[in-house]
Amino acid sequence: xxxxxxxxxxxYLIAFFSIFTALTVVYTRRILRAAIALACVLVCSAGFYxxxxxxxxxxxxxxxxxxxxxxxxxxxxxxxxxxxLIVDRPSFQRRFVGVLISIGFxxxxxxxxxxTDFPVAESTKDTLFTKVSIExxxxxxLDDVVELGKKLLDYGPEGYVLPFEIISLLLLSVMIGGIxxxxxxxxxxxxx
Amino acid sequence: MNEGFILSNAWLxxxxxxxxxxxxxxxxxxxxxxAAGLVATSAVFLSAACAYMLAWEYYQAFAPEYQSIVPxxxxxxxxQEFLSVSVGVLVDPTSILLMVVVTTVSSLxxxxxxxxxxxxxxxxxxxxxLNLFTFSxxxxxxxxxxxxxxxxxxxxxxxxxxxxxxYYDKPSAVSASKKAFIVTRFADLGFLLGILILGxxxxxxxxxxxxxxxxxxxxxxxxxxxxxxxxxFKFLNHPAVIAQFADQGSLLGGISMLTLxxxxxxxxxxxxxxxFPLHIWLPDAMEGPTPVSxxxxxxxxxxAGVYLVARLFPVYAASGSxxxxxxxxxxxxxxxAAVIGCxxxxxxxxxxxxxxxxxxxxxxxxxxATMAHPLGYTASLFHLFTHAFFKALLFLGAGSVxxxxxxxxxxxxxxxxxxxxxxxxxxxxxxxxxxxIPPFAGFFSKDEILAAALGNxxxxxxxxxxxxxxxxxxYMFRIxxxxxxxxxxxxxxxxxxxxxxVMLLPLAILAVLAxxxxxxxMASFVHIGEPLGHHGINWAIAIPAILVALTGIGVAxxxxxxNQDRVSKLVQxxxxxxxxxxxxxxxxxxxxxxxxxxxxxxxxxPIAWFDRNVVDGSMNLTGWATRMSGWILSHMQxxxxxxxxxxxxxxxxxxxxxxxxxxx
Amino acid sequence: MVELLSNNPPGIxxxxxxxxxxxxIGLYGVLIRKSAVGVLMSAELMLNAAVLxxxxxxxxxxxxxxxxxxxxxxxxxxxxxxxxxxxxxxxAIFKHKKSIDxxxxxxxxx
Numbered sequence: 001x002x003x004x005x006x007x008x009x010x011x012y013l014i015a016f017f018s019i020f021t022a023l024t025v026v027y028t029r030r031i032l033r034a035a036i037a038l039a040c041v042l043v044c045s046a047g048f049y050x051x052x053x054x055x056x057x058x059x060x061x062x063x064x065x066x067x068x069x070x071x072x073x074x075x076x077x078x079x080x081x082x083x084x085l086i087v088d089r090p091s092f093q094r095r096f097v098g099v100l101i102s103i104g105f106x107x108x109x110x111x112x113x114x115x116t117d118f119p120v121a122e123s124t125k126d127t128l129f130t131k132v133s134i135e136x137x138x139x140x141x142l143d144d145v146v147e148l149g150k151k152l153l154d155y156g157p158e159g160y161v162l163p164f165e166i167i168s169l170l171l172l173s174v175m176i177g178g179i180x181x182x183x184x185x186x187x188x189x190x191x192x
Numbered sequence: 193m194n195e196g197f198i199l200s201n202a203w204l205x206x207x208x209x210x211x212x213x214x215x216x217x218x219x220x221x222x223x224x225x226x227a228a229g230l231v232a233t234s235a236v237f238l239s240a241a242c243a244y245m246l247a248w249e250y251y252q253a254f255a256p257e258y259q260s261i262v263p264x265x266x267x268x269x270x271x272q273e274f275l276s277v278s279v280g281v282l283v284d285p286t287s288i289l290l291m292v293v294v295t296t297v298s299s300l301x302x303x304x305x306x307x308x309x310x311x312x313x314x315x316x317x318x319x320x321x322l323n324l325f326t327f328s329x330x331x332x333x334x335x336x337x338x339x340x341x342x343x344x345x346x347x348x349x350x351x352x353x354x355x356x357x358x359y360y361d362k363p364s365a366v367s368a369s370k371k372a373f374i375v376t377r378f379a380d381l382g383f384l385l386g387i388l389i390l391g392x393x394x395x396x397x398x399x400x401x402x403x404x405x406x407x408x409x410x411x412x413x414x415x416x417x418x419x420x421x422x423x424x425f426k427f428l429n430h431p432a433v434i435a436q437f438a439d440q441g442s443l444l445g446g447i448s449m450l451t452l453x454x455x456x457x458x459x460x461x462x463x464x465x466x467x468f469p470l471h472i473w474l475p476d477a478m479e480g481p482t483p484v485s486x487x488x489x490x491x492x493x494x495x496a497g498v499y500l501v502a503r504l505f506p507v508y509a510a511s512g513s514x515x516x517x518x519x520x521x522x523x524x525x526x527x528x529a530a531v532i533g534c535x536x537x538x539x540x541x542x543x544x545x546x547x548x549x550x551x552x553x554x555x556x557x558x559x560x561a562t563m564a565h566p567l568g569y570t571a572s573l574f575h576l577f578t579h580a581f582f583k584a585l586l587f588l589g590a591g592s593v594x595x596x597x598x599x600x601x602x603x604x605x606x607x608x609x610x611x612x613x614x615x616x617x618x619x620x621x622x623x624x625x626x627x628x629i630p631p632f633a634g635f636f637s638k639d640e641i642l643a644a645a646l647g648n649x650x651x652x653x654x655x656x657x658x659x660x661x662x663x664x665x666x667y668m669f670r671i672x673x674x675x676x677x678x679x680x681x682x683x684x685x686x687x688x689x690x691x692x693x694v695m696l697l698p699l700a701i702l703a704v705l706a707x708x709x710x711x712x713x714m715a716s717f718v719h720i721g722e723p724l725g726h727h728g729i730n731w732a733i734a735i736p737a738i739l740v741a742l743t744g745i746g747v748a749x750x751x752x753x754x755n756q757d758r759v760s761k762l763v764q765x766x767x768x769x770x771x772x773x774x775x776x777x778x779x780x781x782x783x784x785x786x787x788x789x790x791x792x793x794x795x796x797x798p799i800a801w802f803d804r805n806v807v808d809g810s811m812n813l814t815g816w817a818t819r820m821s822g823w824i825l826s827h828m829q830x831x832x833x834x835x836x837x838x839x840x841x842x843x844x845x846x847x848x849x850x851x852x853x854x855x856x
Numbered sequence: 857m858v859e860l861l862s863n864n865p866p867g868i869x870x871x872x873x874x875x876x877x878x879x880x881i882g883l884y885g886v887l888i889r890k891s892a893v894g895v896l897m898s899a900e901l902m903l904n905a906a907v908l909x910x911x912x913x914x915x916x917x918x919x920x921x922x923x924x925x926x927x928x929x930x931x932x933x934x935x936x937x938x939x940x941x942x943x944x945x946x947x948a949i950f951k952h953k954k955s956i957d958x959x960x961x962x963x964x965x966x
Contacts, residue, residue, distance in 0.1 A: 005861035012866075015874050022878055025897055026885030038897045041878075045904050048871075052915040054925045061907075064932050069900065069939045076943040077893055080950040090888040094834075101838055102884035104845045109876045111852055113869075120868055120916050147922050148929075160926055167933045174937040182944035832959060834895070838887050 011051060018044035029089055031077055039070045056144040196249035198242055202281040203264045205246065205291060206330035208239040213323035221316035229309075232319035233302040236326055240295035247288045251717070258717075260284030260426060261415035262336045269339075274398055278418050282336035282425065285718040289573055290333040290499055293580045296705075297491040298326045300698035304588050305483045307695035308595060318358060318481070325351040329492050333499065337423040338387050341500070345383070345464070348496060349376050352488050356480040368476040375473040379463020386456030387423075389449060390507075394422035397436040408432045429506040438510055447513075454507060454514035457500065458521075465497025465551050468525040472780055474548060478540040478600075482591030485540060490547050490587050491580035498554045498576055502569065505720055509563045519559020523656045526552025528777070530663035534670065535774040538600045539590045542671050543583070546626065549660060550579050556657065557641040560648045566720045568644035574714040575637035581709050582625040582633060585702035589619035592695055593675060596688035602674045606681040611688045614696045616676050618703040623672045625706045627665035628741045635738075636710035636729075642737060643730045661737050665744035673752040871912040879905035892949070892956040896942050903935045 021044065024037035042065045049058035090098075155161040198204065212235030221228045254261075265280020302322060309315055328347035335341035350373075357369030398421075401408055412420040412430055420427050427433055437450045461467075466474040477489050488494070501508060501518060508515045529548035536542045554572045561568030592615045597605050609616050625632035628639070638661060645654040680686045690696070751759050763770050772778070828839065878901060885898025907928040914924025946956050953960065 001862045002858065003862075004865055005858040008861040008865050011870070015870075019874075019877055019881070022881040022901055025901060026881055026889070026894075031891055031893055034894060034897055038900060041901060042904060045908060048874075048908055049911055049928075052871075052911050054911055054915075054922075054928070057907075057911065057925045057928050060929055060932055064936055065900075065904075069936055072939055072943055073893060073897065076946055079947055080893075080956050090890055094888045097838060098884045098887035101841045101845070101887060102880040105841060105883055106876055106880040108845050108848045108852070109879070110873065112848065113872050113876070115852070118868055118913075118917055121919050144922060144925065148926065151922060151926060163930060167930055170937050171933065174940050178940045178944035181941070182947045832961070834887055834889075834958065841883060841887070 007051070010047075014044050014047045014051075018048075032074070035070060035073050035077060038073075039066050042066050042070065054144065056148060196245070196253070198245040199249045199253065199283070200263050202246055202283055202334065205239050205242045205281075205295070206327055206334060208235050208242065209323045209327040209330065211235070213320060213327055216316065216323060217320040221320060225315045228316035228319050229302075229306045232323045233299065233306060235323065236295065236299040236302050239326070239330070240292075240299045243288075243291040243295040246283065247292055250283055250288055258285045259415055262417055262426070263415075265336055265416070265418045267418060274402065274422065275395055276421055277337060277339040277423055278421065279340055280336040280418065281334040283334070286499070286502055286573060287333050289577060289718055290495075291330065293495075293577055294326070294329050294333060294492050297580055297584045298322075298329075298487055300701060301483045301487040301584065301588070304486075304591070304695050304698040305481075307692045308483050308591055309481065310692075312481075314358070318355075321351055321354045321358070322484075322487070325355060325488065325493075329496070332496055336425060337421065338390070338425065338428070339423050341503075342380075342383065342387060345460070345496065345500075346380065348493050349373060349380070349464075352376075352477075352493055355484045355488060356477045358480050358484065362479070364476075365479040368473075368479040372473040372477045375470055376463045379470050380460050382456040382458075382463075383460020386453045386458075386460065389453035389456065390428065391423055393437060393449060393453070394428060394433070397433050398422040398427070400436060401432065425503055428504065431506070434506055434510045437507070448511065450507070451511040451514045454504070454511050455517060457504065458508075458514065458518055461497030461500045462521065463497070464500075465494050465555065466525075466548055467497070467521050467552070467555060468528060469779075471525060471529065471548050472783060475541050475544040475776070478538070478544050482540065482587060482594055485544070486584045486587030486591065489544060490583035494547060494551055495554070495576050495580070498551065498558065498572060501555070501558050502573060505558065505561070505569055506563065508558075509561070515559050515562075517559075519556050519650065519653060522552045522555025522557070522559050523653045524552070525549070526556060526660050527656050527663075528552075530660045530667065531773055532776050533667040534663065535770065537602055539593065539602050539605075539671055539675065540587070540600055542602075542667060543586055543590060546586075546664065546668065547583060549664065550575070550583065550626070553638065553641055553657065553660070554579070556653055557644055560645045560650045560653060562648060563720070565644075565648050567640065567647055567715075569720045570715050570718055571637060571640035571644045573718050574640055574712075577712070577714065578625070578633035578637045578706075578709045581702055582622040582706040585618060585622040585699060585706050586626065588695070588699055588702065589615050589622060592691045592699065593619075593688075595691055595695070597682070597684040599682070599684055602671050604682045605675040605685050606678045607676070607685060608688055609676045611685075612690045614690060614699065618699040619676070620672065621703045622706050623665075623668045626668055627745060628661055628737060629665075630734075630738065631707075631710065633706050633708070633710035635734075637714075639729060639734045639737060642733050646733060658737060658740055662740035662744040665741045666748045669745050669748035670752050673748060677753055868912065868916040871916075872909070875905045875908040875912065878902075878908065890957050890959055892942075892946050892958045892961075895958060896939065896946075900935060900939070903931055907931050 018041050021037045021040040025034045025041060028034045028037065042061060046058040046061040046066075049055070049061060151158070152160050152164045212232055216228050216232050216235075220231055250258075261283050262280050263283060265278045268277050268279045270276040302319070305318065305322065309318055312318065325348065328344050328351055332341055332344035332348055335344060353369050353373040356372050357365050359365040408430065409420060412424075412426050416426070438448070459470075463470045474489055474494065478485050480488075508518065526549050529545045529552060533542050533545035533549060536545060554575050557568040557572035557575065559568070561572070592612065593605060593608060594600055596608070596612060596615075599605070621632065625634040628635045630636075638657075642654060642657050642661070645657055751762065775781075828835070882898045882901030882903075882905060885901060886895055889895045889898055910924040910927045910931070912924075914921065918924075949961065950956050
């Protein structure tokens with residue numbers, strides 16, 4: 001019982017914290033502060049993934065997102081530092097429109113979720129932290145990483161080998177593209 | 193039926209000038225001027241040869257009962273099952289007559305033009321236009337249905353416009369060409385309305401006939417290469433169809449639809465043939481080169497109206513009042529133009545008014561004919577035939593004189609008798625022919641017209657005809673005496689010399705034709721309705737006519753052959769009357785007054801205002817609205833990604849909102 | 857309190873609303889931020905919310921599978937790629953215009 005209560009409590013705690021930091025990301029005038037807040041949101045999300053039993057994803061989140069992307073952003077901010085970057089002050093009109101649209105979006109999405117009857121699996125109802133098999137079978141922890149490796153390289157109907165390869169190609173091209181875009185423009189050599 | 197080559201390929205006759213028109217206009221003209229003239233001329237000569245062979249084969253194959261046949265036609269427009277328009281060639285005695293006349297005169301005029309137009313600017317262009325005109329006229333003549341006729345009719349008008357405005361750097365030529373085009377076009381409006389009315393009832397009758405009596409249609413389909421259609425002349429002229437026409441409804445005041453249609457069609461014919469209220473364009477059309485006047489405004493185009501009435505003669509005959517209008521308008525024009533002709537000083541203008549007068553003869557002759565007593569029909573086409581030759585000869589002779597003297601005024605000429613002997617002789621022959629002195633061509637046809645008028649008890653028309661038979665020799669010999677007799681009045685006349693042989697040859701040929709054309713037994717070739725018995729010269733009518741003509745010549749000799757004192761005294765005595773006649777009864781001024789004070793003021797200006805403000809305005813409004821909406825929408829294209837994102841998100845919300853509303 | 861918490865563990869609703877809130881906040885940021893890096897960060901928030909949704913559905917609707925997790929991994933990879941390219945573009949634009957205020961970038965203006 002305590003266990004469940006703690007779980008629920010932690011959920012609300014992290015949820016409110018992540019909402020707060022997310023708001024900081026969009027509200028703060030200082031872009032550096034926003035980057036730090038983004039890192040906090042991402043770490044909170046990693047916590048959510050752990051709560052939902054996806055530890056490997058949580059790891060990836062922390063490593064790639066927090067360790068990679070946010071650091072990259074910090075670099076970009078440093079590289080392009082200027083007065084405007086440090087202070088970002090949107091006009092009231094922009095904020096008003098933004099609030100209207102995002103609240104509208106929230107309502108629409110919530111209504112859509114409300115109108116949908118999700119086929120929630122029975123067994124997961126109150127077993128947030130323990131994996132229990134359905135109806136009598138013995139609880140068997142699922143080994144994420146093994147399963148992931150198999151799925152990623154499986155070329156059967158359930159497999160993900162094609163997206164996996166495409167992602168790798170995408171990453172390669174992005175790497176090359178990023179270098180080409182951001183490098184110094186080549187000076188025209190004056191050949192006599 | 194053993195059809196000859198030309199008979200089954202009659203389309204060659206109009207097609208040769210058309211092909212030549214394209215060849216000369218597009219390829220030969222830029223390359224060589226001389227070649228353009230030669231090719232154009234030889235093409236028309238070839239066409240003329242085909243026309244003669246066609247006439248020969250036709251009269252061999254179909255004597256003595258001359259069927260009208262359609263040896264070649266293709267469907268051109270198809271509206272629905274029983275309503276289509278074909279393009280084809282109709283061969284019957286009337287169209288053969290016209291083909292022969294048109295190709296003969298046209299080829300001689302082409303030949304003459306090689307000499308006359310030598311060294312002119314736009315020599316190749318001139319021959320291109322002449323070929324186009326010849327094609328259009330032949331297309332009109334062979335038209336088996338009223339639609340093809342209308343198309344070629346307009347083509348004739350257009351090419352005549354081009355030819356009258358040939359000297360387009362001369363303002364008077366430009367305005368004359370515009371005048372001719374607008375007046376005839378205005379008349380064609382009536383023609384088109386008439387066609388529509390006739391076509392509507394024709395279609396109706398066609399439906400009735402195809403339901404009830406298919407044998408009639410089958411009979412009409414004989415000698416036709418495509419099925420008979422409501423617009424075909426053969427269909428419209430069939431007695432069974434005309435009987436049905438007569439039963440169609442009538443308008444207010446008891447005018448039957450048939451009469452209305454035929455009067456409207458006659459309006460078109462009157463425009464082309466320059467009948468009285470619409471005659472004003474023809475004298476001005478003399479601004480064109482003289483061979484053009486000979487070809488278009490004497491021998492071919494202006495007879496299109498006569499031909500149209502002759503083509504639809506059975507329908508006209510069914511509506512007696514329409515035919516009566518034709519007769520009286522013809523008679524009035526005949527007299528009216530002859531009176532004006534007596535006072536004009538420009539040689540080509542006199543000839544133009546004489547053309548009007550002779551066309552009036554043809555029209556009145558058609559008007560007095562009936563299906564029971566169809567002498568007038570034959571007489572009209574006979575006069576068309578003879579008139580084409582002597583009038584072309586007169587114009588070409590006048591052209592020869594103008595070419596030598598470089599002036600149109602008869603008072604600038606004089607004494608050309610010895611300077612230009614060949615021109616003098618041929619002109620004299622033509623003058624005698626038009627005057628109606630036997631045995632020259634004009635006598636026979638004019639006699640037949642007068643006989644037809646009296647034979648059908650139209651005494652007034654006969655009287656007018658007889659009077660004009662006296663006026664015609666007067667004004668013709670007036671210009672003859674002034675031009676060729678007496679002293680040389682100017683330098684130009686002094687130094688005049690005979691034209692080159694290429695111009696004299698057509699004159700000689702036409703002079704021969706003007707002499708012998710009258711001996712053609714026209715009554716046995718071209719007739720309609722009841723067959724004509726043997727018709728000799730009616731001396732009871734001919735002798736008074738000859739006497740009247742001789743009187744006219746005598747008066748002309750008395751006034752103009754000697755010194756000019758008698759004329760000036762007479763002119764002084766006549767005073768106002770002379771002025772009025774000389775100014776052509778102020779018809780042109782009346783037209784100007786009406787157009788300026790009524791048409792421009794109450795019709796053109798409001799229409800122009802409507803066009804400028806309402807029509808253009810609505811167009812401008814559309815354009816403005818489009819531009820404004822574009823301008824407004826362009827503000828959505830701020831170029832800022834976030835605006836687009838906002839629109840995107842907003843649209844998503846709206847779409848999902850709508851889905852939520854509708855799916856519930 | 858403990859009772860209340862233990863009797864109302866977070867169900868699929870709580871998770872979905874949480875992710876929707878995060879997504880809406882990200883959308884708001886995308887719409888209002890003036891600096892390009894700020895926009896990119898807000899976009900990352902939205903992506904993150906999407907990943908959370910995948911994972912939530914995987915957990916609640918199809919437990920004992922890892923398809924949602926795989927999707928999350930793919931999304932993270934794509935986000936990383938996107939961030940790299942975006943940063944490179946920002947740096948290039950900054951070199952060119954000495955600013956990355958996207959309200960000044962309006963060459964697409966109609």
